[in-house]
Amino acid sequence: MTKTYAYNTTVISAIATAQGPGGVAIVRMSGEGALQIARAMCGRETFEPNRMYPAEIDGGTLKDFGLVVWFKAPRSFTGEDVVEFHCHGGSEIARAVLKRTLALGARLAGRGEFTKRAFLNGKLSLSAAEGMADMINASSEAEVRAGYLLYGETLANSVRRMQAQILEALAGVEADLDFPEEDLNASSRAQTEATMSEVEASLSSLLGQYRAGRRVKDGVRVAIAGRPNAGKSSLFNALLGYGRTIVSPAAGTTRDTVEETLLIHGVRFLITDTAGLRESGDAVEQEGIRRAEQAIRAADLIVYLKEEGDEPCFPAQTPVVTVGAKCDVKRETGCEIYVSSRTGEGIEALKECIYTRGFGRENDGAFLMEERHFGALKRAHAGAVSALGAIRGGLPPELYAEELRAAYSALGEITGETATEAVVSAIFEKFCVGK
Secondary structure (H helix, E strand, C coil), rough: CCCCCCCCCCCCEECCCCCCCCCEEEEECCCHHHHHHHHHHHHCCCCCCCEEEEEEEECCCCEEEEEEEHHHHHHHHCCCCCCEEEEECCCHHHHHHHHHHHHHEEEEECCCCHHHHHHHCCCCCHHHHHHHHHHHHHCHHHHHHHHHHHHHCHHHHHHHHHHHHHHHHHHHHHHHHHHHHCHHHHHHHHHHHHHHHHHHHHHHHHCHHHHHHHHHHEEEEEEEECCCCCCCCHHHHHHHHHCCCHHHHHHHCCCCCCCEEECCCCCCEEEEEECCCCCCCCCHHHHHCCCHHHHHHHHEEEEECCCCCCCCCCCCCCCCCEEEECCCCCCCCCCCEEEEEEEEEHHHHHHHHHHHHHHCCCCCCCCCCCHHHHHHHHCCCHHHHHHHHHHHCCCCHHHHHHHHHHHHHHHHHCCCCCCCCHHHHHHCCCCCECC
């Protein structure tokens, strides 16, 4: 059930570093014939793999003095011969070197084509490639950490272990079907049930990561709520460390929601300052309150600034941190944390509480962020549950054998083993040229 791919002889070439001025620009080639192009461009015949050679690089219309390195197949990122020219930074130098490689027989690489070749040549799984993309496009440390776990084959290795277990179960089932006269069904059924129970538990554990993984990718939504003039905007500014919103002693100053990003321990929190919650006959303020209520309903965590006499009604499933604001002036009863936006008292403690209640330290290793992976795992889990139901219900092996195959195939979508060409192409289209 493993795909095999032919060695790609077409040389592709692209600029692998960001455009614009810089210290170094890298032009990368991959494919059989890359070394011949390098020889023609730097006048050197002898290369040892994995060694940097200083050389005058011929860019056709210009020359540059830089470094050349050859990574010999299959011990390279793509699994093919790879050559890199390390030039001086600057758009024109890199473009000239790239243009020269194309003139000597290479073609311009497509989006993500280097990584796609690495996948097709068995150098990394499809999920590892997606982890690399997550690292490149990350906007927080937590996303980088989660992407790195994917890139390091953490998910793929878990999937492969489960696939091996399913294959073991299938082997027993198919033996029962092929040799019914041996009367092995009872013992085989018990072993298959035990194996698939273990697989189902592993799948459930992975699926349980998805909520935290999506928060790593999308950010944790936090709504600051309370009555007018409770100190919401002051707290919002204190958490951010600068004056983002207008603060006034006049109640009802905030008429709209304002959202900003706050990084806590590398996790992105989307903090929303909301209008004060109260009855109002002003049409503009009513709209602000409607938007505040909308932000509260969408929040993963509510930071509620309590005042005496409040009876708030928040969504039952959303955790709430009850805060006593303005603790330098007054101290409300029944609050978890007391803060003063003016003096800074309690602000760091509140940040820690937001992190713990909104994300959780136990989730720092979450790596299941992609909806594609979640969908495949759900289908695999459904297959495992159906197979277990059939086994425990005493149904014949041929009925649950198909469920086992479906679970195996769904898991293969994650590593790429059973992914369609359309899915593979769509994933690598998300990459930039040169990666």
